[in-house]
Amino acid sequence: MLLAEGVHAVITDRRGGVSPAPFGGRNLGGAVGDDPGNVAANRRMTALEVGVDPSRVVLMRQVHGREVAYVDRPFGDDPPGLDAIFTAEEGLALVSLAADCAQVLVADPVARLVGAAHSGRPGTLAGVVPALVEAMAGRGGDPGRMVALVGPAACGRCYEVPAEMREEVAAVVPEAWATTSHGTPSVDLRAAISAQLSRAGVGDVRHDARCTIESGDLYSYRREGQTGRFGAYIWLG
Known part of the structure; x- marks a missing residue:
């Protein structure tokens, strides 16, 4: 898909391979x-298949934190522990992997900047997505021009957590407070991240609203235990 003019985005699933x-x-x-x-x-x-050079794909070693890095080339076989990356390099594809956490793709098509973040419950608590927006703004991006895509994630109807954990997350991002479809405490990552983006000044927030736990086309650690990871790709081109 075209996320914005000159900005490509793809979210994979488990089919093929x-x-x-x-x-x-x-x-x-x-x-x-x-x-x-x-x-x-x-x-x-x-x-x-998505149309990028396999040697120009950047993957992170995701650690559920808030560290952000600017990249101009792939990391190679030993990537650093990061949960958000961004670039101005044409054709350099940035990837966030997930299996219940949210992948967040961000672009400023005018400044020609794109970024990718991995935001599960710990990363959302830590504020990795606002940190990515701030880092992009530090390189000339304007949050008011940015477009964001929040990818598939465990939804608030399904992401059951202990009540204390829900309270911990909601104390930082109140919009995260949710209840499952059977009445138990849960966390709504999508609502939380959307609120964080809004507070960071990003007005154009789009969604792939599929729930990983509900969709058999997607990997879900919560549903399956040992399982794979699908990817959200973004690049300039």
Whole structure:
């Protein structure tokens, strides 16, 4: 899809790929127990299918924090622990991986900046998405021009947590307070991240509103335990 003029975005699913069960197809995660050869084949296949150079794909070692880095090339075999990256390099595809956490893609089409974040419950608490917007603004981006896409995630109807955990998250982002479809405490990551983006000045917030726990086309750690990871890609081109 075109997220904005000259900004491409793709969210993969588990269909296709070469990974056997329990990863079941297009697993892009390298730290989930899948054979590294299968992961490499899936990553190369996916890059070619979406139209980017496989050697120009940047993946993070996601650690559920708020660290953000500007990148101008892939990290190689030993990426640093990060949960958000951004770039102004044409054709450099940034990737966030997930299996219940939210992937957030951000673009300023005028400043020619794109970013990708991984925001689960800890990252949302830490404010990784506002940190990405702030870092992009520090390189000439304008939050008022930015477009954001919040990808699939565990929804508030399904993301059950202990009551104390719901209170902890909602104390930082009140919009996270939710209740599951069967009446137990939950966290609404999508509502929380949307509120964070709004408070950061990003007015154009879009959604792939699928719930990972409900959708069999997507990987879900909550639903499956050992499983793969799908990817959200963004690049200038």
